[in-house]
Amino acid sequence: xxxxxxxxxxxxxxxxxxxxxxxxxxxxxxxxxxxxxxxxxxxxxxxxxxxxxxxxxxxxxxxxxxxxxxxxxxxxxxxxxxxxxxxxxxxxxxxxxxxxxxxxxxxxxxxxxxxxxxxxxxxxxxxxxxxxxxxxxxxxxxxxxxxxxxxxxxxxxxxxxxxxxxxxxxxxxxxxxxxxxxxxxxxxxxxxxxxxxxxxxxxxxxxxxxxxxxxxxxxxxxxxxxxxxxxxxxxxxxxxxxxxxxxxxxxxxxxxxxxxxxxxxxxxxxxxxxxxxxxxxxxxxxxxxxxxxxxxxxxxxxxxxxxxxxxxxxxxxxxxxxxxxxxxxxxxxxxxxxxxxxxxxxxxxxxxxxxxxxxxxxxxxxxxxxxxxxxxxxxxxxxxxxxxxxxxxxxxxxxxxxxxxxxxxxxxxxxxxxxxxxxxxxxxxxxxxxxxxxxxxxxxxxxxxxxxxxxxxxxxxxxxxxxxxxxxxxxxxxxxxxxxxxxxxxxxxxxxxxxxxxxxxxxxxxxxxxxxxxxxxxxxxxxxxxxx
Numbered sequence: 001x002x003x004x005x006x007x008x009x010x011x012x013x014x015x016x017x018x019x020x021x022x023x024x025x026x027x028x029x030x031x032x033x034x035x036x037x038x039x040x041x042x043x044x045x046x047x048x049x050x051x052x053x054x055x056x057x058x059x060x061x062x063x064x065x066x067x068x069x070x071x072x073x074x075x076x077x078x079x080x081x082x083x084x085x086x087x088x089x090x091x092x093x094x095x096x097x098x099x100x101x102x103x104x105x106x107x108x109x110x111x112x113x114x115x116x117x118x119x120x121x122x123x124x125x126x127x128x129x130x131x132x133x134x135x136x137x138x139x140x141x142x143x144x145x146x147x148x149x150x151x152x153x154x155x156x157x158x159x160x161x162x163x164x165x166x167x168x169x170x171x172x173x174x175x176x177x178x179x180x181x182x183x184x185x186x187x188x189x190x191x192x193x194x195x196x197x198x199x200x201x202x203x204x205x206x207x208x209x210x211x212x213x214x215x216x217x218x219x220x221x222x223x224x225x226x227x228x229x230x231x232x233x234x235x236x237x238x239x240x241x242x243x244x245x246x247x248x249x250x251x252x253x254x255x256x257x258x259x260x261x262x263x264x265x266x267x268x269x270x271x272x273x274x275x276x277x278x279x280x281x282x283x284x285x286x287x288x289x290x291x292x293x294x295x296x297x298x299x300x301x302x303x304x305x306x307x308x309x310x311x312x313x314x315x316x317x318x319x320x321x322x323x324x325x326x327x328x329x330x331x332x333x334x335x336x337x338x339x340x341x342x343x344x345x346x347x348x349x350x351x352x353x354x355x356x357x358x359x360x361x362x363x364x365x366x367x368x369x370x371x372x373x374x375x376x377x378x379x380x381x382x383x384x385x386x387x388x389x390x391x392x393x394x395x396x397x398x399x400x401x402x403x404x405x406x407x408x409x410x411x412x413x414x415x416x417x418x419x420x421x422x423x424x425x426x427x428x429x430x431x432x433x434x435x436x437x438x439x440x441x442x443x444x445x446x447x448x449x450x451x452x453x454x455x456x457x458x459x460x461x462x463x464x465x466x467x468x469x470x471x472x473x474x475x476x477x478x479x480x481x482x483x484x485x486x487x488x489x490x491x492x493x494x495x496x497x498x499x500x501x502x503x504x505x506x507x508x509x510x511x512x513x514x515x516x517x518x519x520x521x522x523x524x525x526x527x528x529x530x531x532x
Contacts, residue, residue: 020138023196024150027131030090030190032154033097033183034124037066037117057231058110064226065114069121071222071419075271076122076215077129078412082405086134087197093126094190101187105180125415127190128155132411134197141400142340149336149392153329156295156391214270217257224250225420229427233434275402275410279522284398285417286518287350290511291390292421293428298361298383298504300426301433305497309369309490323377324384331356331388339396346396349389354508356386361505365498369490429500436496444495448488 080089096119103116132151139147224246235243261269275281306312331353338344360383364376395414402410462480 019196023138023193024135024147026189026193026196027090027135028151028154029186030094030193031128031131031151033101033187033190034120034128035154036179036183036186037120037124038070056234060230061114062110062117064223064230066117066121067230067419067423068219068223068226069118070125071121071226071416072215072219073122073125074129074412074416074419075218075409077126078133078272078408079210079270080126081130081133081408085197086130087194089126089130090134090190090197091194093123093130094187094194096123097127097187097190098184101180101183128415129408129412131193133408136399136407136411144396144400145336145338145340145346145392146333147336148395149332149388152332152388152392152395156328156332156387209268211264211268211270214257214260214264217253217260218270221250221253221257224253226423229423232427233430237431271413272405272409274406275413278401278406278410280401281398281410281414282522283515283519284394285413286515287394288398288414288417289421289424290508290515291394292418293425294357294504294507295387295391295418295425296422297425297429297507298357298501301429301497301500301504302364302380304433305367305501309493309497310371324380324387327381327384328388331385331390332392333388335389335392339393346393346400349393350397353386353388353390353393356382357390358386358505358508360386361501365502365505367494367498367501369494429504432503433496433500436499437492440492440495444488444492448485 100116100119100123104113104120107113107116132148132155135147135151136144228243228246228250232243238244238247261271261273264270265273276285335344335346335349335353338349339346360379363379363382367376398414399407399410462483
């Protein structure tokens with residue numbers, strides 16, 4: 001009788017393990033939908049502008065509305081995670097996501113598209129936070145190395161490698177609406193996962209009043225921050241009164257939100273700051289900001305270099321990052337497996353990952369206007385491997401010491417830190433690129449003056465070549481000057497992009513002293529620090 005009971009228990013345990021494995025796979029596929037949604041304007045901006053008959057300023061709201069809603073709802077998702085059953089929460093988020101995908105694919109009106117994008121941001125935030133929370137609860141901490149490495153496929157790898165390639169292909173071969181239709185089957189996986197979650201034995205708890213004031217302040221701050229970081233470069237930052245006003249609004253709203261949250265901790269705040277009592281989480285939150293800046297900044301600048309300097313089509317610009325996806329996977333699995341099966345300290349792979357990433361970006365700073373895919377693949381593979389090592393280790397270092405309510409809010413804040421870092425990184429690089437373009441154009445223009453012998457020699461060589469190809473001698477001179485101007489513009493852009501690559505490479509060097517100082521201070525302030 002006891003043997004029978006034991007065999008039933010073993011069978012039940014095996015079935016539950018298999019079920020949790022399916023939940024992991026389905027949640028990875030479902031959250032990949034958010035990766036696709038987050039990168040829509042990377043490749044398809046021009047096509048969306050043409051279809052909706054909008055300007056650059058207007059179409060930017062398609063992305064800004066999504067990001068502001070997503071950043072606002074990360075803490076909302078954490079609040080829901082500890083109050084609503086996981087299956088119900090993921091079911092609701094996935095349903096909203098599916099409806100919004102259809103809405104985006106079928107509309108050509110900007111206002112309607114923005115509305116659907118806001119819903120996508122809300123649903124994406126809830127799905128990401130709840131999915132990662134479920135995985136931390138469903139699997140033992142000793143298995144989190146591989147579990148979080150697998151989950152990072154959709155959170156880290158997909159938005160920076162896979163989705164730009166798929167979107168480029170969709171835009172070149174069909175329509176921008178294909179981007180949303182292609183996400184539909186992935187989002188359906190979330191519905192299946194939601195149905196399996198109650199069977200997997202993952203319960204939920206408690207209730208408190210919702211912090212509407214906190215949400216309002218958070219939404220105001222995030223909207224202003226997203227607008228300033230996304231559009232500041234185009235408006236020349238503080239030369240534009242609108243940017244000045246929104247910067248002040250962002251600062252006031254952020255300070256008000258933090259003060260309100262501290263004052264409301266005992267009566268139901270939106271964010272539980274208990275996670276910051278953990279020294280590793282506090283440090284990981286700071287590092288996630290810098291890492292997000294490097295990750296999203298480099299993912300922004302590399303396709304821009306490919307399209308503006310190398311004249312790649314959207315498809316090839318997207319495929320440029322695709323090979324590095326394989327090495328991101330390799331880095332994720334290598335770090336996750338070593339941490340799980342070899343009991344490696346999760347902090348060990350982080351400096352190796354940073355070093356690989358910095359080396360790759362430093363090598364890319366030597367690119368030329370004649371560089372092609374074969375010249376860049378090896379560098380991008382190294383970049384991908386470094387990112388894989390960095391992010392899975394950083395996730396485990398930051399979140400492994402949290403439980404319950406603190407874990408839910410820790411996941412939300414970790415995502416906020418990474419996403420805000422990404423916004424700052426993109427805004428910083430866009431501004432730096434514009435500044436260097438102006439500077440390099442001024443410096444290099446001295447070499448194309450009419451009195452420069454090298455310029456005269458080059459112009460005459462081009463004139464001779466054009467005349468030999470049938471150009472009228474009277475028109476060949478002007479045509480030669482236009483060719484030189486075109487080459488000059490490309491060289492200016494090449495030098496400027498290379499300086500951006502170098503800036504990303506040295507980012508961690510600049511941030512290192514601050515992070516080291518923060519680590520020392522957090523260790524001294526930690527209540528768990530051993531007595532001397």
